[in-house]
Amino acid sequence: MISGKHTLVLMILIILLPLAFEGTQTAEDPQMAVDMDPGIKPMSRSESTLVTMIEDDPIIGLLGMRFEEIGVALGDPDDEGYHEVVFGPHHYMHYSSEGGSIRFLSPATVEDPTVASIILGPGREILGVEVGMQFEEILSIWGSPDSGPELGMDDIYYMDYFFGEASYGIPDIVISFSAECLDCPTKDAFIKREDFAGGHVASVR
Secondary structure (H helix, E strand, O other): OOOHHHHHHHHHHHHHHHHOOOOOOOOOOHHHHHHHOOOOOOOOHHHOOHHHHHHHOOOHHHOOOEHHHHHHHHOOOOEEEEEOOOOOOEEEEEEOOOOOOEEEEEEOOOOOOEOOEEEEOOOOEEOOEEEOEOHHHHHHHHOOOOEEEEEOOOOOEEEEEEEOOOEOOEOOEEEEEEEOOOOOOEEEEEEEEOOOOOOOOOOOO
């Protein structure tokens, strides 16, 4: 049975999915926009609590939900199954739309598949940042990352942000952007809930 909080999050997601982010425009020089308008400033992650983030962002609110709940709200996925490459053994559900793809992952060890991580494709938005922006544009909105941008073992560049209070050096949530080069548009955003009780999807990033 879906809780009231989950129902609200799903309602928001259902509203956002068909919009396809029409009319979204990115400033030619994001830092210039910040400099010109004193009302615009990089997001201070130290001022945002994880609770507030979950309430405000429909994507982060989906972490910890069961695949069954996602299916009830969004219908049958375009693709679903089991995979072992890159992220370790996991179950997945994949949805595609004009607004960009979204992929839900759950560790294979979890009997009732539950969203431990999410991959967003170009066009999708997370906390005011759109996948497809360059690293520099994301920096102008979120400020300095906790890691990167740096070249990974797979010749892809990654830039990571940590959110929530760290426990034993591990943050609550990690959001990682990837791109083919430092000046290339980001090709995806990987969102991972580190404290997932049923285990977590491993990442090579």
